[in-house]
Amino acid sequence: MNQRNVSRRQFFGATAATAASGFFVAQTATGAPATDFPGERVLTIPDKGIVRVLQFTDIHYFKGIDKYPVREEYLRHKTVGIMRRLVDHAQPDLIVSTGDFWHENPDGRGLEFMNWAIDSIVALGRPWTFTWGNHDHVGDEAEAHRTLEGALHSVYGGTARNGNHTVVIELENGKRVLELLCLNSGRRGVDKEALGYVTDYARARVHKEKVLRMSAFHIPLKQYHDRWVDGSARGLLGEKVYFEDDDGSALKVFQDAGVSAIFCGHDHESDYSAFSDGVELIYGRATGYNGYGAETLDKGGKLFEIDTVTGDYRWKSLFPDGTTWQPGKEEHLDIRED
Ligand SMILES: [Fe+2]
Numbered sequence: 001m002n003q004r005n006v007s008r009r010q011f012f013g014a015t016a017a018t019a020a021s022g023f024f025v026a027q028t029a030t031g032a033p034a035t036d037f038p039g040e041r042v043l044t045i046p047d048k049g050i051v052r053v054l055q056f057t058d059i060h061y062f063k064g065i066d067k068y069p070v071r072e073e074y075l076r077h078k079t080v081g082i083m084r085r086l087v088d089h090a091q092p093d094l095i096v097s098t099g100d101f102w103h104e105n106p107d108g109r110g111l112e113f114m115n116w117a118i119d120s121i122v123a124l125g126r127p128w129t130f131t132w133g134n135h136d137h138v139g140d141e142a143e144a145h146r147t148l149e150g151a152l153h154s155v156y157g158g159t160a161r162n163g164n165h166t167v168v169i170e171l172e173n174g175k176r177v178l179e180l181l182c183l184n185s186g187r188r189g190v191d192k193e194a195l196g197y198v199t200d201y202a203r204a205r206v207h208k209e210k211v212l213r214m215s216a217f218h219i220p221l222k223q224y225h226d227r228w229v230d231g232s233a234r235g236l237l238g239e240k241v242y243f244e245d246d247d248g249s250a251l252k253v254f255q256d257a258g259v260s261a262i263f264c265g266h267d268h269e270s271d272y273s274a275f276s277d278g279v280e281l282i283y284g285r286a287t288g289y290n291g292y293g294a295e296t297l298d299k300g301g302k303l304f305e306i307d308t309v310t311g312d313y314r315w316k317s318l319f320p321d322g323t324t325w326q327p328g329k330e331e332h333l334d335i336r337e338d
């Protein structure tokens with residue numbers, strides 16, 4: 001599919017978004033003052049008290065298409081349906097899909113899968129971005145970056161820095177509400193390149209007043225495991241924490257960069273959060289029916305609500321019927337079978 005051709009669905013999505021929420025996207029101009037930063041995208045929205053960010057994760061479109069194509073297509077459209085309903089309930093200012101958006105690159109179809117995934121998120125009519133998961137494979141990554149960046153309503157800015165980019169949400173009155181560092185955690189976790197990006201960004205963006213800084217990426221840090229084991233995490237653990245190659249040293253980089261909270265995906269059957277060295281580590285709620293785990297945790301999204309006056313945030317898991325879930329104060333439930 002050629003992304004330059006705006007489909008009928010994309011056109012109506014654009015019209016609805018403009019009319020409904022009045023957002024517009026500006027990319028930091030290249031060659032502008034030295035404070036400008038490659039890959040930073042500034043999303044300007046109307047003045048409001050609460051800004052909403054909706055996380056989808058582990059959608060896994062096309063998983064199993066070779067073995068059970070009818071079921072795969074059914075589950076894919078079922079996922080599209082709940083994404084629409086989650087957006088209707090959440091009314092998000094930004095959607096972030098934190099990886100495993102599509103499933104691999106069989107027969108060289110990765111870019112085709114990615115384009116289908118992009119179309120499905122564009123149709124929601126909201127600004128959106130994406131962080132790479134370990135199953136988001138394509139043959140031509142440069143082409144993928146360009147397509148993601150050029151798609152309708154996209155605030156993805158990862159072309160220059162291997163998928164690492166920052167989405168800034170700013171009110172029309174100029175108030176900077178959120179700096180969201182969106183990282184590529186590759187196949188095995190956030191690597192030196194991603195962490196270097198975090199450090200570079202923090203050096204380039206020093207503010208007189210505190211601006212909420214968060215980070216989104218796919219593979220959890222080792223401390224997700226550590227905080228579950230020491231009992232300080234609140235929520236549900238449905239499988240082991242697959243922190244892959246992370247050795248625990250990355251967290252300090254986020255801490256030093258002033259990141260208050262991290263949200264990830266990758267493990268579909270867990271939903272909890274914990275504070276580690278002052279940084280809140282939060283699991284997303286897995287969204288896609290093509291991915292495993294629906295028998296353990298209902299599919300949904302994670303909604304972050306940010307108070308634009310205080311800079312405080314809160315989160316809850318959101319379901320397509322509009323109900324929500326947050327762990328109780330003492331909730332620490334291991335629901336693994338093994
Ligand atoms: Fe996944």
Ligand SMILES: [Fe+2]
Pocket residue numbers: 100133134135218265266267
């Ligand atoms: Fe994953």
